Structure formats: structure tokens, C-alpha cells
Amino acid sequence: MKRSPKMVLVAGAAVLALVATGCASGENGGQPQNDAQGKRSLSFMTSEPKTIVPQKDPGSQVGMALCANLMEVNVETQKLEPLAAKAVESEDARVWSIELQDGWTFHDGSPVTAQSFADAWNATATGSNAWQGNGTFVSFEGYDELNPTDGSEPSTDVLSGVKVIDETHLEVTLKAPNADFPKVLSTNPTCPLPATALEDAAAYDEAPVSNGPYKFVSWDHNQQIVLEKWDGFKGAAGFSGGADELVGKVYTSVDPAYTDMTAGNLDMIRNVPATMVDKATSQLGDKVLYEVSIGSKQQTLQIPDYVDELKSPELRKAISLSIDRDAIAKSLLKGHATPSDSLVPPALASYVEGACSECTFDPERAKKLLADSGGFDGTLIIESNSNSDQQLVQAVAKQIQDNLGIKVQQKPMLGTELSERRNNQKLEGAAFGLWGWSYMSPDQYLSQYETGGDGNASTGYSNPDVDKLLRAARAEQDESKAATLYRDAEQIILKDLPAIPLFIPTDYGLHSECAVMNDVQGDLQFYRAGYGC
Amino acid sequence: MMGYVLRRILQMIPVLLGATFIIYALTFLMPGDPISALTGERPLPEATVAQIRQAYHLDDPFLIQYGNYMLGVFRGDFGIDFFGRPVMGLILERLPATFALAMTAWVLKLFIGLIIGVYGGLRHGKAADHFALVFTVLFMGIPGFVIALGAQTYFGVHLGWVDPAGVRAGWPMAFILPALVMAIEAAAGLARLTRTSLVDVLRAEYLRTAKAKGLSDQRIIWGHALRNAMIPVVTYLGLSLAGMLGGAVIIEAIFNIPGIGGLMVSSINNKEGTIVVGIATMLVLVYLVFNLLVDLTYGLIDPRVRV
Numbered sequence: 019m020k021r022s023p024k025m026v027l028v029a030g031a032a033v034l035a036l037v038a039t040g041c042a043s044g045e046n047g048g049q050p051q052n053d054a055q056g057k058r059s060l061s062f063m064t065s066e067p068k069t070i071v072p073q074k075d076p077g078s079q080v081g082m083a084l085c086a087n088l089m090e091v092n093v094e095t096q097k098l099e100p101l102a103a104k105a106v107e108s109e110d111a112r113v114w115s116i117e118l119q120d121g122w123t124f125h126d127g128s129p130v131t132a133q134s135f136a137d138a139w140n141a142t143a144t145g146s147n148a149w150q151g152n153g154t155f156v157s158f159e160g161y162d163e164l165n166p167t168d169g170s171e172p173s174t175d176v177l178s179g180v181k182v183i184d185e186t187h188l189e190v191t192l193k194a195p196n197a198d199f200p201k202v203l204s205t206n207p208t209c210p211l212p213a214t215a216l217e218d219a220a221a222y223d224e225a226p227v228s229n230g231p232y233k234f235v236s237w238d239h240n241q242q243i244v245l246e247k248w249d250g251f252k253g254a255a256g257f258s259g260g261a262d263e264l265v266g267k268v269y270t271s272v273d274p275a276y277t278d279m280t281a282g283n284l285d286m287i288r289n290v291p292a293t294m295v296d297k298a299t300s301q302l303g304d305k306v307l308y309e310v311s312i313g314s315k316q317q318t319l320q321i322p323d324y325v326d327e328l329k330s331p332e333l334r335k336a337i338s339l340s341i342d343r344d345a346i347a348k349s350l351l352k353g354h355a356t357p358s359d360s361l362v363p364p365a366l367a368s369y370v371e372g373a374c375s376e377c378t379f380d381p382e383r384a385k386k387l388l389a390d391s392g393g394f395d396g397t398l399i400i401e402s403n404s405n406s407d408q409q410l411v412q413a414v415a416k417q418i419q420d421n422l423g424i425k426v427q428q429k430p431m432l433g434t435e436l437s438e439r440r441n442n443q444k445l446e447g448a449a450f451g452l453w454g455w456s457y458m459s460p461d462q463y464l465s466q467y468e469t470g471g472d473g474n475a476s477t478g479y480s481n482p483d484v485d486k487l488l489r490a491a492r493a494e495q496d497e498s499k500a501a502t503l504y505r506d507a508e509q510i511i512l513k514d515l516p517a518i519p520l521f522i523p524t525d526y527g528l529h530s531e532c533a534v535m536n537d538v539q540g541d542l543q544f545y546r547a548g549y550g551c
Numbered sequence: 552m553m554g555y556v557l558r559r560i561l562q563m564i565p566v567l568l569g570a571t572f573i574i575y576a577l578t579f580l581m582p583g584d585p586i587s588a589l590t591g592e593r594p595l596p597e598a599t600v601a602q603i604r605q606a607y608h609l610d611d612p613f614l615i616q617y618g619n620y621m622l623g624v625f626r627g628d629f630g631i632d633f634f635g636r637p638v639m640g641l642i643l644e645r646l647p648a649t650f651a652l653a654m655t656a657w658v659l660k661l662f663i664g665l666i667i668g669v670y671g672g673l674r675h676g677k678a679a680d681h682f683a684l685v686f687t688v689l690f691m692g693i694p695g696f697v698i699a700l701g702a703q704t705y706f707g708v709h710l711g712w713v714d715p716a717g718v719r720a721g722w723p724m725a726f727i728l729p730a731l732v733m734a735i736e737a738a739a740g741l742a743r744l745t746r747t748s749l750v751d752v753l754r755a756e757y758l759r760t761a762k763a764k765g766l767s768d769q770r771i772i773w774g775h776a777l778r779n780a781m782i783p784v785v786t787y788l789g790l791s792l793a794g795m796l797g798g799a800v801i802i803e804a805i806f807n808i809p810g811i812g813g814l815m816v817s818s819i820n821n822k823e824g825t826i827v828v829g830i831a832t833m834l835v836l837v838y839l840v841f842n843l844l845v846d847l848t849y850g851l852i853d854p855r856v857r858v
């Protein structure tokens with residue numbers, strides 16, 4: 019057995035050889051491209067997208083960079099301005115005339131016409147296509163014909179409410195007046211599609227051609243997506259960004275992305291979890307943190323109308339008064355959220371400070387209201403998504419239990435199950451909810467309390483007075499008058515408190531030295547970032 | 552021999568049928584609605600939901616859904632996900648990364664584990680053997696993700712030898728560190744098994760006979776001891792390769808390797824049944840094939856089990 023040391027040597031050499039040849043082959047092969055000197059390139063974190071076509075995934079950061087909407091918020095002015103449109107106007111907020119910019123083209127040089135928009139809208143609004151942007155068109159005349167509720171084939175393939183007048187003019191008729199329509203036109207499902215997109219959908223999915231500030235270069239699945247600044251873009255600087263090249267690096271989760279950023283391989287991360295914020299600032303310094311200027315999201319405790327034990331407004335108010343929001347915001351959330359005292363976030367025009375008078379912490383009054391409501395001897399169930407906010411729900415549940423002296427039970431479940439229970443009215447108690455706006459308008463929040471409105475399934479709240487006020491507010495083109503109407507509606511809803519406002523979470527982004535982050539009305543978009551090196 | 556292989560392949564069919572049925576039934580029974588998962592809290596209009604459910608036959612009874620699925624599978628069609636992309640394509644997109652990671656890890660493990668194991672076995676009871684024991688106990692004791700995170704921070708961030716989450720660097724730079732972490736952990740088990748097996752064989756009477764016959768040390772170790780000691784090791788190696796192909800979820804997540812494991816986890820969360828069943832079927836198939844290969848290898852090493 020004297021031979022054994024030699025055997026080890028031979029085997030060891032084999033390992034070395036394997037590693038060595040491996041290294042050698044790697045140098046010719048898949049090394050990351052070294053940017054040529056002077057190329058202003060920024061990378062951002064993305065998960066492997068299911069699709070980068072904006073109509074199919076309205077939240078896609080890549081889709082946003084590729085497309086120029088008719089209306090868009092300008093980063094420099096922070097105001098909604100026409101982009102691909104010259105003007106969007108209406109007398110009655112129901113019939114809208116849209117005039118397009120002259121001479122705009124898609125990345126491939128084909129002209130952007132009124133038909134490019136109409137084709138895209140018709141396809142998106144067709145239910146059987148099952149595109150996620152479909153819901154955007156629910157307010158258009160003719161939507162119902164394209165989306166039969168019994169699952170049958172629609173009898174038509176165009177929205178009757180969309181008329182192409184000529185090359186550069188469109189007319190849109192809505193089911194009911196909506197002064198927010200120009201804001202709707204700033205959302206991604208309303209992007210135009212070139213004719214080629216509908217002729218060969220599969221090819222378009224892999225290499226989309228649009229009209230936005232960045233054009234598609236390549237998509238290396240599960241690795242990266244490369245976009246390049248398009249020199250044919252005619253919009254103002256406030257609608258674009260500072261990088262010549264944008265690279266969406268694909269990560270399976272935010273943790274490896276963060277590690278890659280600490281190693282200097284990644285420039286931007288958005289929707290940073292609160293737990294990562296403190297870690298990042300202590301490891302990388304305060305300058306890497308970008309705090310989004312406006313809180314666009316809200317966490318609430320939704321109370322379904324169909325849960326009979328929780329019907330009493332006094333009981334709901336008692337629950338609300340028993341939660342010490344300040345304490346939770348300071349300790350558990352470490353200041354990365356502010357207590358909410360209204361059914362809308364403070365940034366919205368209709369917000370009034372302290373609109374919800376029962377959204378303070380007052381255990382004495384809470385107990386009194388509980389007694390007034392006739393007491394509660396059941397168990398308050400709080401259903402929530404097990405993948406997010408578990409500690410927060412726990413803290414809220416404990417506050418209610420301790421301060422009100424009622425039994426509270428948490429029921430965490432998978433997101434898919436919670437959505438199913440919510441949408442099919444199968445909740446057994448309160449549910450922890452997170453809501454955000456697609457565009458900045460009180461309607462985006464208060465529609466949750468309108469019969470059949472966007473997000474109404476969570477509570478099933480229905481009140482004819484509220485419905486009437488919201489309809490009137492939507493029809494009002496004067497913003498301050500509309501705000502008053504929204505405010506009135508909120509006051510009525512608050513009497514029944516179908517959702518208990520909890521917190522406005524603060525949104526954060528992390529960025530490298532070269533990436534100068536910004537946000538448009540609370541929405542951090544990677545492609546708008548400036549280049550600061 | 553051919554008959555044996557053919558028989559084994561035919562046996563795979565009922566196993567595959569049973570496995571897909573159980574997995575399909577389990578995903579079907581999972582709570583939650585896949586359509587709801589598409590858009591989160593902002594539900595799709597009822598009409599759209601109805602259209603999608605119709606298109607994917609989600610309202611059919613379980614057996615009909617399963618029957619439709621299996622008919623498709625026999626035609627080579629593994630179905631599509633809720634964005635209309637073919638499931639086979641999604642799996643094939645992810646497979647190279649998983650395969651590269653598992654193979655690299657397996658080869659590294661083979662070398663590390665066998666070297667330590669054989670060395671320890673040949674010198675059992677001596678200092679080197681104790682050192683090998685300490686090494687294996689240490690790496691079997693520390694949880695894999697701790698080693699992974701530690702190695703990632705040290706070699707990836709502090710030393711900067713490899714990208715800490717850089718699948719873009721391609722093979723081998725992106726795979727060497729995660730594979731090494733997987734290999735070291737798995738090698739500990741392999742080394743223990745090899746050592747024990749070798750020590751047992753070295754005590755066997757036929758080796759004493761061989762020595763008495765005057766055979767050289769080399770002949771005894773290579774021709775007799777190792778060959779017999781390798782039988783349990785080969786079983787372990789074969790099945791562990793199959794296991795590595797399917798079970799690297801945590802390593803994949805930490806090092807950002809876009810493999811099968813991550814796809815499986817996200818599909819379970821989103822209740823994307825066709826993807827879950829597709830991956831599971833593929834993994835069952837891989838396991839069965841490797842099992843067959845292991846059984847065939849026995850024949851090569853040990854004439855007694857040759858069929």
C-alpha cells in the first residue's frame with residue numbers, strides 16, 4: 019500500500035487539469051461583454067420575464083422602456099403631458115378625440131398611425147387572447163361584446179368605441195364619462211403595435227418593435243435582455259433616460275441580485291424589501307439608497323361585507339382604534355412606512371389629513387365602541403399571503419388582541435389561494451391587503467368601494483350613494499371639483515369602514531454610483547434613470 | 552442482456568403513468584386559482600377569467616383534464632403555460648444550466664470523495680484517516696446554504712475571483728463555485744461510504760489469500776479490493792447524479808443559476824400545473840434511466856449479478 023500517495027497525486031492532477039481546461043475554454047466563450055470605453059451602460063435587476071410585450075404584462079420594466087404612450091408623465095416636470103399624442107381632448111369626458119404627433123415611427127421605420135393604436139387596443143381587449151392588459155379597456159364602449167361572460171366566441175373583433183378618423187386622428191367613446199382617460203393613456207396596455215406584431219405574434223414576443231426611447235437588441239433567456247437608446251425617438255429628455263444601453267440582468271430573486279451589486283456587477287434594484295434597506299445602507303453606505311418621492315401604495319385590513327360577524331361599523335372602528343400604527347411603523351417597520359389615516363395615500367388630490375377619525379390609537383374609545391357594538395365573542399380571522407408581510411400581520415393581530423381583548427387568529431396562505439378566496443367571496447374574516455395605483459388618481463383607490471369597481475371583489479362593499487358620487491367625480495374634468503366629490507364619497511365610505519387603513523409603505527431603490535435614480539409620481543422606472551459617471 | 556434492458560424499459564411505463572397521475576392529482580388539489588395568480592390583487596374582469604378558464608379546460612372534471620394532458624404527452628405535446636408558451640420549451644430553456652451545474656458538481660464530488668475515501672480507507676486508523684474523518688464530519692455538519700453564502704461572499708465579493716451571481720459568465724466560471732459547494736457537501740458522504748466499504752473489503756479473507764499468493768500491493772488494491780469496494784459506491788453515485796439534477800433548488804437560488812429547481816418552485820407557487828407535472832415527469836424519467844444504468848454497471852463490476 020505504499021502506492022497510495024502517488025494515486026492521490028495522479029487524481030489530484032486530473033482535477034487540476036479539468037479545472038484548467040475548463041478555465042481556458044471559458045475565456046473564448048461566455049465571458050460578459052466588456053463595454054467599449056465611453057459607452058454609458060446601466061444594468062438593472064429583472065426576473066426572467068414571461069413576456070416583454072407591454073399589452074401582455076403591463077408591469078414590465080422592459081415593456082415600459084420600449085414603448086412611448088400617447089400620454090406620459092415627464093420626469094422633469096412630474097406632470098402628465100402628451101407624448102406620442104399631440105392632444106387628447108374631450109367636451110364631455112366620454113367621447114375623446116386624440117391627435118397623434120406627425121411623422122413618428124416605430125423602431126423599424128414603419129409609421130405610427132391611428133390604426134397602430136386601434137389594432138393594439140382591439141387585440142388587447144379581446145378576452146380570448148387572454149392578455150393581462152385586457153382590464154384597461156373595460157371602460158371602452160364595445161368591451162362587453164369582445165368579452166362574453168359565458169366564455170363563448172365573441173361576435174366581433176373590434177371595439178365599437180374606437181374609431182380611426184384618419185392617419186393621425188382617433189376617436190374613443192367610453193361607456194361612461196371618465197376625466198382620467200388621458201391618464202389611462204399613459205399605461206402600458208395602451209401602447210401601439212406595428213402591423214408585424216399581429217402578423218407574426220410569436221416572432222414579436224421574442225423581439226418586440228415599438229416606438230419608445232429604447233429599442234430591443236437581444237434577449238438571452240434566463241440571462242439578460244439588452245436594450246439600446248433609439249436615436250429616432252422624438253420625445254423630450256424627460257421621457258427618456260441617460261444610458262446609451264440598458265441591460266436587464268435576470269435574477270431568480272433579489273438576494274443574489276443584491277450580492278451581485280455589492281460585487282459591483284449591477285447598477286439598479288427596485289422594490290427593495292424593507293429588511294434589505296438597512297443591510298444595504300450599512301454595507302454600501304447611504305448614497306446607494308433612493309427613496310421614492312411619493313407613497314403610491316397602501317396596506318389595509320379589508321373587511322368583507324359578506325362576513326356577518328364583522329358587519330357592525332362600531333366593531334370595525336373599535337378594531338381600527340386598537341392598532342398602535344405609530345409604534346409598529348417605528349419599531350417593526352423601522353420607519354420604512356408611515357401610518358395611514360385615510361382611504362387614499364396623502365399624495366392624491368382628494369386626501370384630507372385625518373379623514374379617518376378612527377385611525378388613531380385610542381384603546382379606551384376602542385373598548386367603549388366594542389361595548390356599543392354589542393361585543394364580539396367570536397374569533398377575528400386575518401387572512402394573509404404567507405410569502406409577504408407575515409411579521410406585520412402578526413404585529414397588527416397582537417395589537418388588536420391585546421388592546422381590544424378579543425381572540426384573533428392569523429391565517430397565512432399561498433398568494434394564489436388568497437386571491438381565489440378574495441375574488442370568489444370566500445374569505446372567512448378580515449384580509450390583509452396591499453393596493454397601488456396604475457396612475458395617480460383618487461379613483462384608482464376609491465373604485466375598490468364602488469359596486470363592481472376595480473378591486474371591489476375584496477370587500478364586496480356596495481353603497482348607491484358612493485357609486486353616484488364616484489360617477490359624478492369621474493365625469494368632472496375640473497380637478498379640484500372632482501377632488502371635492504371624491505372627498506365626499508370617502509367620508510361616506512369611512513362611516514362603514516369596509517377597509518381599515520394601516521400603513522403607506524415607503525418604496526426604495528438601490529443604485530450604483532453611475533445610476534441616477536428618479537421616479538415619476540411614485541413609480542420608479544429603470545429606463546428613466548440618468549447616467550452620473 | 553438486450554431482453555433485460557427491454558424489460559426494464561417496459562417497466563418504466565407503469566411507473567411513469569402512476570407518478571404523473573399522482574403529481575397531476577396533487578397539483579389539481581392544491582388550493583388557489585392559477586388565473587388569480589396572473590395579476591395578483593387586481594383581478595381580471597370576470598369575462599376574461601371565463602375566457603381563460605375555457606381556453607385551458609380548467610372547468611373540466613379532474614379525470615378529463617388528466618386524460619387530455621396524457622393524450623398530449625403521448626403526442627409529444629407537454630402543454631402550454633398561462634402565457635401561451637410551450638412547457639417543453641420552458642424546461643429545455645432551463646435544462647442546460649441545471650445539467651451543467653449537476654455534472655460539474657458530480658465530477659468534482661467524484662474526485663474529491665473518492666480521493667479522500669480511498670486514502671482514508673487505505674490508511675485507516677492512521678492520522679491521515681482521522682483528518683479525513685474530521686473533514687467529512689465538518690462538511691456534513693454545516694448546512695449547505697451556510698457554506699454556499701460564505702463561499703459566495705468570500706470568493707465572489709471579497710476576492711472577486713468569480714461573479715457571485717453571474718450565470719452570464721457561462722461555463723465554467725459561473726458554475727465552478729456553486730458546483731464546488733455542492734461537491735464538497737456531497738463528497739463528505741461519498742468519502743465516508745468509500746472508506747467504510749474499502750476498510751471492510753480489506754479485512755476480507757480473500758484479500759489475505761491474495762496477499763499470501765504473493766500478489767503485488769498494486770494488484771491487490773486495484774484488481775481486488777477497490778473493485779469489490781466500489782459496488783455500493785456506484786449505486787450511490789448513480790442515484791446521487793439523478794438527485795443533483797432535481798435537488799439543487801437552494802444552490803440555484805443563492806448563485807442565481809436559472810435551473811429546473813427554481814422553475815419548479817415558482818410554478819408550484821403560481822399553481823402552474825402543466826409546468827409542475829412536466830418537470831416532475833422529466834425528473835422521474837431521469838431517475839428511472841439512471842437507476843437502470845446503475846443496475847447495468849453492477850454487471851460490469853461484479854460478474855455475480857450479471858444477467
